[in-house]
Amino acid sequence: MAELLYRLGRFSARRSWTVVVGWVVALAMAVGAFLAFGGTLTSSMSIPGTETERVNEQLTDELDGLGGATGTVVFQTEDGSAFTDAQESAIGDLLDGIAGLDGVEDVVDPFAAASDRADQEQQLADGAAQLDDAEAQIEAGTAQLDAAEQQLDAGQAQLDAAVAQAQADGTFAFAAGQFEAQQAELDQGRAQLDAQRAELEAGAAELPAQRAQLEDGQRLVDAASEIRTVSEDGSVATGAVMFEDDLFTLSDELKAEVAAELDGAGIDGVQVDYSTEIAASIDGLIGVGEVVGVVLALLVLVIMFRTLLPAVLPIVSSLVGVGVGVAGSMALSGVVDMSSVTPVLGVMLGLAVGIDYALFIINRHRRQLLAGMDLRESIALANGTSGNAVVFAGSTVLVALLALNVTGIPFLGVMGTVGAVCVLVAVLIAVTLTPALLGLIGIRVLNRRARAQVGHDAHARPELKPMKTGRALLRAALAIVALLIVAIPALSMRLGLPDGSSEAADSTQYRAYTAVADAFGAGQNGPLLVTVALPSSVADDDVVGVQADLAERLLEEDGVVAVAPVGVSDDRDFLAFQVVPVDGPSSESTEQLVHDLRALSPLDAGEAGVGVGEAAAVDGDLELGVAGQASGNIDISAKLAGVLPVYLALVVGLSLIILVLVFRSILVPLIATAGFVLSLFAAFGAVVAIFQWGWLGALFDVHDPGPVLNFAPIIIMGVLFGLAMDYQLFLVSGMREAWVHGVPARTAVVAGMRNGRAVVTAAAIIMVSVFGGFVFSHLTMVRPLGFGLAIGVLFDAFIVRMLLIPAVMHLLGESAWWLPKWLDRILPNVDVEGAALERTHPVHGAEPGGSADATGAPADAGDDARTAELEPEPTR
Template sequence: MARWWQAVGAFSARRRWWVIAAWIVLLFTAVGSMVAFAKPLDSDITVKGLQSITTLHTVDRMFGTGNASGQVVFAAPKGKTLTAADAASVSRLTTQLSAVTGVSSAIDPFAAPRAGGLSADGRIGYITVQLDSPKLSSETATGILAAVDHADSPQLEVTATSGAVGASTTTSSQLPGIIVALVVLLITFGTIVAAGMPLVSALVGLGTGITAIYAATSFVSLTSVAPTLAILLGLAVGIDYSLFIVSRHRRQLLEGMSPQESLPLAVGTAGTAVFFAAATVIIALAGLAVEGLGFLTQMGLAAAFAVFVAMLAALTLTPALLSLAGSRLLSRRARRRLASGKVKRKRRIAAGWVAAIQKRPVLFLIGGLVLIGILAAPVAQLRLGLGNDGTMPSSTTQRQASDLLAEGFGAGADGPLEVLATYASTPTPAEAESLVRTVGATPGVAHALAAGAKGDAVLVAVIPKSEPSDDATVALVGALRDPSLRHAVQGTPQLEVTGQTAVDIDISARLASALPLYLGLVALFAFLLMVAVFRSILVPLKAAISFLLSLAAALGVTVAVFQWGWLGGLFGVDPPAPLLAFLPTIVIGVLFGLSMDYEMFLVTGMREHYVHHESARGAVSTGFQQGAKVVVAAALIMIGVFGNGVVEGDATIRPIAFALAVGILVDAFVVRMTIVPAVMALFGRAAWWLPQWLQRIVPSVDVEGASLSRPTTSALAAEAADAPEPVVDRV
């Protein structure tokens, strides 16, 4: 494997203009395809095969038009009630809403009081807006929102639910993350040329991958979250992968190699590690398909494609750009020092840190585990759910509408349930009355009323006492599905619970139940892959366990901030709510891949020095000193990229980005920089043990580049033949 990537690196360096031209063509082709073929993204989250969704379709077919609807909510100032002037304003607003393209009807609660659109205290009401299609179009949402904004005044507050105006979204820029990356790279490498290489390679790969994803919407419907996750991850790993290769090449130049000698070797060694690191990420993301949820599969595959393109850019475009830069990758002072025959390595901090760990490995191991245990403790109270109007920021019209509905009509008014009862034959009035009475008497139900009857079916509308995201609502759905309830109803009908709230609860439960399988499959495959990479049992086992520590800490801190609200104001948590149902799955996929990146970047160096006949202890020390700077720089870049997602992302992206940023912080600085060298020190030579029978089975991928030839002279040193022998200063 190392020889193959060495050949790729040599070709990219030799035919650099061809490689650069090929990437420019790919980028412009992808951009052109996006402009020509891209279609709008789908904001709906649905799951095939759920009974609640099937029942919802049945209800729409039997009792409704199947078209979407929403509410425009209005309210008098606090302490006052709606007046005749307010009723006139509502009438005008209803007329305006009826005229909006895509609206089939709008019901004025003052004109139709039996529709139940006015609160008991006379302060709050809502207009029911019925659309003429199953989905809300952007044109209709814009028209409704314009009418709402025009009617809103100090005398009459007017807001709208997401059913009428769509979900609240925000646009984010990756510029702050790129700036952070540039600053970190400048500090790491010291020259603008070296700092710019990973950024250029990553941005070209990101632009090509993301525009290709948008172009794919011409034949595949994609969720609106899929490209956002791909952007976050594509930029982050694109910089990381290129950074690893640039760092290896730069280190070899500082050791005296010429650019022509160093580039193929850098790609053959660091590039091989990048390939396996990317393969781990891609497989982890593609593994999201295991859960059988269409929207999650799309998110995973889109992000996996972005990582694949980033890997190709790092392995081909980066060496081409490095070939153009030549020795200018180094500062002038470094070039003068090399010309004089001096080779200088500065590793004060890394050398001192790893020496302290190797001196007291048990102490550092216990300290790291205790810290992670404290951070992970809140994960025991993890709650999952899907966002609704009540979990949106308080500044949005959707959240304001939800709060008004809860105040005027009860906490569950924004999340009604529907119970479809199917009898053996047409039910009698007494049986229908028994159904409504029994459902209404169920603990947790605020109101229940017959919403329709057709043939052998009766539909009951249920308003819970609790909010849609409350645990009490989940318990209520379970109680309504309990077999004992149907036996308490005359006629013993078959009962099915549906409504958007029930659908969201079922999707959350489906995701939670699939997590163990997904986590197990990903961990198993990564273990097998790393057995081949490191030819060891203990190192892959350590990598898998240490990832679980990072994951637990990431989810624990996210629960404390986004679910409990600790320091919520600092991170824009408004309001605290259950975590998104698909957040753990995404965090598992992304964080697992990234933690394996750091493991690969750090431990391949240890393996390389061990293979080249350094002692186990010495190999850990040398490999750590060489890899620590890269891992720290990569982690800081990732934290910057995902931190930008926390600041500028919407309610969906913000907790995901936060969990990833925390996970990377813990994984890089606590796990990789502390626990890993401590464990490796305790393992000693046993870290690289592999049973004889496995040695015969496991293929040798040579990630450490043992089969590659290493030059012993450099062009720069040859030019200074009269200079003294190279002096190595280990500071």
């Protein structure tokens, strides 16, 4: 590999313009492919097989229109007064217009909804009054019937007495016709009374059922009493836009179209804001913070190189690499589901590693020029040595990112793959475009003062002395204790997805969230959807009663403010309810409520109050399901938390294998991996302290602390692993190189540190600068990623690799390089630094077979048998 890279570097230096034009063409093709084939990015994350996704599919099947995403639109009067009729009419017209957009299922006009609710309550009140009137009328009618019946009884008694008198005095025959007529009249009157009484009794029999229906309706109204669309003072109103697609498939184009309608509303005296379901956008992958990070990286390079031209080269090459990698990846977004964070991660990684990898090669080239090497030979050798290390270092990052695919989480696998593509392009750029650019600028890679000292002995390094053992013990103890203390908050980490409260304070999402929370309660920012599958269909007349019983049962759960029915299936065996929690969707109480509601299933109908008595409407177990924003966040977070240990074990295992292969040691990989774990958990602790606990919130613009971004830990773990192995490679390989050439183990530690300390320090500062720029990104989900990576690199580079590892390596001494003989025989010889190539193309001032780069002085390969490990095998 080193020889191949040497030749590639020489070709690139000789054919500089060919290579440069080739990459420009590649960039143009990537951008063109993105413009031609790029599809929609989503701001939501979905994991197949979760409970929320199952319930959403069930909602779509049973209740068409309920499975789609719902965005909230908040209207506020600018002066705090109640809405005028004209303003209400304008809001209604605005929402009606949005309802006509393709992809919008329906809208909710807050004033129409409030009016409908008032009408419903009035109808219930009127119905109760009518029932009371009917009962009074029935009582009055019954009294009248009783009086009429008494009159009939008296008439019948008189007639019977008259008939008896006539029969006694023998006149009955003469008055028989008259008696029969009077009896017929009495019988007819009694029949009429019986019919009227039967009618009254039938009406009275219907009254209890009607009363029960009214009471059931009133119970539903009472259960939903806290759900309002217009505030009590009439100054805030919330509408809703219901989409056909769910949150995970909703297109940014449709959201942008809805947002444009709302932004252009122009209703006098009314401020219009909307929730993250509508406002989420990926416009602009790079903001001001990211640009500042790149500028800081350029400043570090200028300070290191002490001239502008070579400092610009890593920036230019990394920007080209980012353009090719990100645009090329986004060109596939039309056929691959890709989250909005995915290209941002590609930009973040492409910039950071692109600058660093170019830096390693340019720094090696500058040192060789100062030692007096020919320009093109120096470019080729730098590409074959440091470029070889760059390829290996990039490979570790690639492995870590591609390993995200084994988690079984689609969006995470896509993120890892796109990140890996961007890192791969950064490596290719480093070993091709960087040598080409170095060939173009020639000797100007050095400033004038450095050019005057080319080949002088001023660059020789002082004599090396190992550190003191007591100092090594102190450094190791301080590093370990400090990292463990910082890692303490990680023990209380909560995972979730950001809601409107996490957005920038001047954003429409944040204004909408706070307005709803202040006027209606935080829970209305993220209501839950609870479904109930009945064991059998219920009668049409029993539906309202069953809904009321279930609503009251759900209200009994802690943390529930209101419950409202939102749908019944055609077969009347599937019901859906909107459940409003006390707190917002990312709160601990809402998370607990979701768990509690799911724990109710299966729910006995009798326990729910809907299966009691011989004429029970429902008999059997009820299956409950929970969906909604909070539910989805919980499911995704739980899935990610479950794969986190598996991924950590995979990364640690890969780390051990790679490091054993590179350093041919058992203990060095173990302490390197332990150091990585320490820096990782310290990074987690810092992320929890800032974003979950709110420490230093004003500094990092964390105004409403919440759970940690649920996929941040696994992304930080993968990326930090790759970068930690990079720094381990560039520092400890120098120690091994010196030890192999006969330098005592403890002195070799100092040699390796002197050889790589400056460039690793600059590289780490650049990494921190680039990642740190994303801490203030306009995308909420990017901020914890940027901070976690920046602080992780800071801990790993400056505390673990430069303090802890050298101290432990000193304490271990010669035993650090112990390797069982059987393992030594089967391990291949991995010449990461290209030492064999360096011996065939020696730097001026170094003996063939020696290394001026590792120890600062040439070493003869024959001085120590350990040198044989670096000799290439003869060609067969």
